[in-house]
Amino acid sequence: MNINVKAPTTGRELDVDVAEKLITSAEEAIEAYGEEPIVNLINRQIVTDIRNGVRAKLNVEGDNEMTDEQVIEWVGGWVPGVRKAAKSKSEKAMDAFEGLDAVAQAELLQALQAKIASS
Numbered sequence: 490m491n492i493n494v495k496a497p498t499t500g501r502e503l504d505v506d507v508a509e510k511l512i513t514s515a516e517e518a519i520e521a522y523g524e525e526p527i528v529n530l531i532n533r534q535i536v537t538d539i540r541n542g543v544r545a546k547l548n549v550e551g552d553n554e555m556t557d558e559q560v561i562e563w564v565g566g567w568v569p570g571v572r573k574a575a576k577s578k579s580e581k582a583m584d585a586f587e588g589l590d591a592v593a594q595a596e597l598l599q600a601l602q603a604k605i606a607s608s
Contacts, residue, residue, distance in 0.1 A: 539567055552588055 490508045512518040
């Protein structure tokens with residue numbers, strides 16, 4: 490497997506073959522590099538992934554903004570490589586509907602019923 494590396498400061502670019510460095514199992518990684526470096530590498534990546542996730546959540550403002558407690562709860566449920574499934578259009582619509590006051594909800598329901606009746 491080749492990777493292309495670009496150095497924006499100097500404008501240099503290089504293709505590097507990393508196939509021999511890649512592994513297919515934890516056992517192979519430990520055999521090739523030793524347990525301590527592999528554990529350290531994994532832990533660094535876990536911290537990076539959690540930091541990126543928390544940063545993304547802290548950057549959200551408005552209706553989808555999370556409290557500090559919600560972000561901490563998200564960290565507690567974090568699992569590597571698992572992302573929350575995207576909400577369906579219906580789920581997004583329901584979230585938006587629940588964010589409306591009672592009058593706006595009633596008006597929207599009337600408009601939707603009229604639209605359905607005319608279809």
